[in-house]
Amino acid sequence: MNPNSRSRCVLVCAAFIGLFSIFSFRLIYLQAIKHDEYAGLAAEKHVYKQIIYAERGTILDANSEVLAHNIPVETVVADATHLSNPEAIVGPVSNELGIPSRQLAEKLNSGRRYIVIKREVPEHTANALREKLRAGNLRGIYFEHDATRIYPNGSMLCHVIGFTDFDHRGIQGVEASMEEYLHGQDGYRFIEHNRAGQEIVPYRGQERAPRDGYQIHLTVDLGLQNIVENEIDAAMQQYSPQKATIILMRPRTGEILAMANRPHFDLNLRSEAKPEQMKNRAIIDMMEPGSTFKIVAAAAALNERKLRPDSEVFCENGLWKFGGAALHDHRSFSYLSVRDILIKSSNIGAAKLALSVGEQKFYEYIRRFGFGERTGIELPGEINGLIRPPQSWSKISITRIPMGHEIGVTPLQMTMAMATIANGGKLVVPRIVKSITTSEGTTISSLSPVVLRQVISPETAREIGDALRGVVSDAGTAAAAAVPGFTIAGKTGTAQKVDPRGGYEEGKYVVSFAGYLPADHPEFVGLVVLDDAHTSKPELNYGGLVAGPIFARLAEKAARYLDLEPHEEIRKAIPVERVEKKVPAKRIHKTASAERIALTNASRH
């Protein structure tokens, strides 16, 4: 081999070595250095993260009756790139889904790739459409599993349960406040598809199972709720008020047994509801409570030992000028005991009770009863109410606040105040959620009663309770609130409606009754509030004459439902046929009520 050919050979070999070295380096660069990057890009092409959706938890009542649960539905979607024959698809899809053909054709030709044709399609409709598409060999339409929230009881308890949005997030009521527990945790799975879009099961990657949402058990008893809903409907029919609220709660534990508001809406037709219908007025509406608030003034005076229940207070014969303004009573009273101030509902007497403790102390008691702060119930949107500090009171505020004017409270706060009296002076945090369990029934959390504070001494609570029994007697303002066989304690309230432009609206009243039963061992506390009730005569628009009988009817039914044993002595005094005899709603005049009371509370008052 001559040197020339040898050098050529070396050159060729070197060229090959160089070329293959470049290939090798490139290979190493791609396989080792850029491995992760290209592996990621490859995975993006054929590996998908499939979300496994968790099922939203159900909401149940105290007896495990279903209040809210899920029903499987499908979302019908189209992939525009897979639509082989859009014209042929329009016919069967529009027929099955009830969408006008033109509208559907416009959607399919919108130029987007992913097109949502219809949401919340029932399973049977989706199956029928699936069969039609398969028979016609039509491609491009897909079905995505979804679920929608169903409320079997429609409008019952609507403000408490609340509802969810399109993304299944709670936006009102317990659905919103318990979102964290109801929502659950979605799972996922990494999967690979073949060219036909089918999953290659052996290549399944990392997987995490979903955790379904927890079940929420409410304290509400649907049996009692049904009684309350029927009574509030009857009241709406009879008095046509603008708004109405009824609350029933168990004073010892703070459990809300029933809560209803009007106007209301159907949870299954929530898109048609107006904002006014969606308000839970028990916690977000402020009202001047009227005379029901006198229990606070009386409790303050008795608890501070400024007066005794039988101490007499001069009530100025019905007209008292204080701070340059006149304060009236609905009747002329001269001397009334503290007990009688509550029984007769004397404004002047209540004002003098508040004056006896002084502005600062009276304000302290208002706050101790829980007014001016949220109760802490597990419902969203609760307001504080409006209680001004004594520094911003006018000269006459000390005489107006005891009769429930110049303040704003929520119906729930008023119920809590009455529950404090029923509960021996203990203020308990109201609760709407009883327990949280898994779908298998394992208890995650069980909420026990929380005593917030001892507002007044048990003795003072008993003295106020004794006086409140007298309210539901022929001598009191709520004779019509009596329930045969049971002793009731309660207080009426009639407050002139506040005009949003200032002052008060003429002839418009918020009437209320707050009471508990049985008076000795209260099983439930109830509040009935009617805003701007329309009575046959304006002089009949009083708490005792409008809200009192409503309370009596629902308390009677609730006592029967809870199987409370009627008081033996009282029961003996009433002939059976009198107990069963239903008093017509029209008979709310004093004589009939007094007759009824004489047989119930007479032995005690």
Place this chain on the structure above:
Amino acid sequence: MKRSRRRNHNAVNAASLARWIVMTAFLAVAGLTYVYLTLQLYHLGERRKAVENELTSLRTQNDVASAQIAALTSRSALQRRLKEGYLKMIPISEANIVRLTIPPRSPDEDTIQPVANPSAAR
């Protein structure tokens, strides 16, 4: 056999041949088994997917049935049926309610109690 042929004869190493045959057969069987098992894996994957789909379908049917039961047994539905006359409810009058007095719990309730049949105690 002539000497010259015998000299050119290459004896077959039977042991080596057998070894190669066994190795080849083993590799062939292993290959076929691998292919078979891979196919089985795909087949079982499809079966698994089908079972999962069936399970999802059954769950869906169950959920739909539960929803229907809840709707039909809800208070509102029962009230409606009551109004339509499909259900009848008569309130129990006070006179017809018999209340049983539950005896107070005895502190020695958990102790051994005498049996009703004395012979059984012997």
